[in-house]
Amino acid sequence: MSQPKLPPMPEAPKDPLSILHDRFMDAMRAVMGEALPEGASPMLAPSKDPKHGDFQSNGAMPLAKRAGQNPRALAEKIVAALNIGDIAETPEVAGPGFINIRLKAGALSGALAAMDTAALGVAPVSGGAKPQTVVVDLCGVNLAKQMHVGHIRATVIGDALARLHERLGWKVVRQNHFGDWGLPIAMVTDAVKRAVEGRRLSLASLSLEELEKMYRRAQRDCEADEGGLAAVTRFGLGPKAEAELGAQVAGARENLARAQAALVALQSHEASHYAVWKEISRVTLAACFAAVGRMGANVTDEHTAGESSYAEELAPLVKDLVDRGVAEESDGALVVRLEEFGIKEPCIIRKSAPKGVAGGGAGGGGVTGGSAGGGFLYATTDLAAIRRRVQKFGASKVVYAVDGRQALHFKQVFAAAKKAGYARLAGGGDAELLHAWFGTILGEDGRPFKTRSGENVKLADLLEEASQRAEGAVREKNPGLPDAERRAVAEAVAMGAIKYADLSSDRIKDYVFSFDRMLAFEGNTGPYLQYAVVRIRSIFRKAAEQFGAGEAGAASSAALSLEAPEEKAIALELLKYPGVLRSAADACEPHRLCGYLYELAQAFSTFFAACPVLQATTEAQRRSRLRLCSLAGRVLADGLHTIGIKVLDRM
């Protein structure tokens, strides 16, 4: 068959959209000459309604507005100057100045064949040069605490953003910013250490449940009810109340003092404290990696950088900021002022000196930070992290998958880092610092998702429940599956359902968590997408049975004929893939990819119902359709992999 002549394609094939874009720019320049404004664009987009062709250009209208011309007349002029006869029919001008373009059948199949490569038409961002580095901050667990629903988003969104960048050829460094340092950590370390010494606890068999209880208790035991005591004394509520509160306050003060001593011991790596802390850390992370691994997120020990790993850097960092005049004193605290960034609230990097005991805070700077001030704060650690990520890891982009409530904090830290020069790139300019924030997971009552008793829902429990529910569903829908495969399928379906529910809506919004909806397996869900892949793979199994093992191979180079509207619709959908990936990564919005994959799956399902593949009327049609199935299947599988969802052969 005669393929249309396309412009030379050295590396990645040019998709019809970028070809059209170039030709339109030429035509617009020809029509407007010098008057063509700087950022002018043909504003090409896929048409929403097939009646309006395959693509439309909306650029003539704004152009006419700025030039004070009649939009329709300008559109006509652009069309007259347009040279796209090789790939498209003569465009029509419609309405106030829309230009509708219909591709020639050969151009569509040619473009589709061009993207039928291992890379699926996706060119690496670096364009063959040395890949750029992006750091993705994700997961964010805390020592001695179980993961709960709140960690789903930081993990799943962060992992998806990392995968998106990897897919586009970035070098990705994942960083699990582990909350393993500071006074609260010292409290629980001290409590565990004493329990072990008192033989009430065995270090060898610590469980995270126990640790979490001890963490809460230790914190409570350090909270002195000073206000209560003052009130009791002032209002003379009796010696008994006074004595009870007095004892509470005295005990709390003692506990606090001991925790502060423990912090000092930890900072100097004193052996007995350090060993206990290390073991608590190990137990916490083991549980974290188990849960995260079950979800298929790639977060392990090598991606984990505890706050403790920055402890030694904080005092020199603060000194550096003071020496260079970046930080200044304010009410006894050290702050970086950010008015020049339009931020009123300064970034506090060291507390004012406490009246009584020294120490405390994230870094416990009261000890290592010298006598001039109090402890460091989490902003201090985050500044050190930016410095490490940009200057040591070489990141030109740092993405934080962290709860939206920290938006102001990150605004401050990003600005402070730039002011301090910690985000400066080797080649000049600052690294891009991006807070890819997300909203809260809500229960079906519209309030933050909690158990009936008001506790946080444990991540591990939630994953297990999803898996159980999915297994029931799989048993019902496909009773023929062997036990082992059924469990594997249920597991993949359950995790896919949870992750897709999280990724498929705009991350910035809160979303309502519902097992029933995500596991209904209907409509816009993870299982629907997995199912589309399963149906495609099933076709290929049957093809091998009916036509021999070589059939798939024969189809892979078959001529594509896109006659049925359902075939054409898939083709147009497939061609969007590279652009969607790029836009999702640029905006750090995985839901753009999810929406696309859902539309592709829908296009496939419609095709599946309308166009017999194995029962096609001719061998040529069968092979063309098989090739279309193959492409759809590979894009779906690639896209699902890119958002971290497993693909199955059967379900």
Add this chain to the structure above:
RNA sequence: GUCCCGGUAGCUCAGUUGGAUAGAGCAGCCGCCUUCUAAGCGGCAGGUCGGGCGUUCGAAUCGCCCCCGGGACGCCA
């Protein structure tokens, strides 16, 4: 009080630098399995895009003012 984010069909959500008749899914109703997995497909019905004013050929989208909900606001992380 200041600032940030939301408000789109009964419910859950999409809606690309302003573009054509605002789209899906669920729930409801009507069809479709002797043919590749019906976890599917086709169709019907469902909307003052929170409200108002403005900008213009054109506004869910941009500007201003309100209303409602959530969140953050210097020594917690």
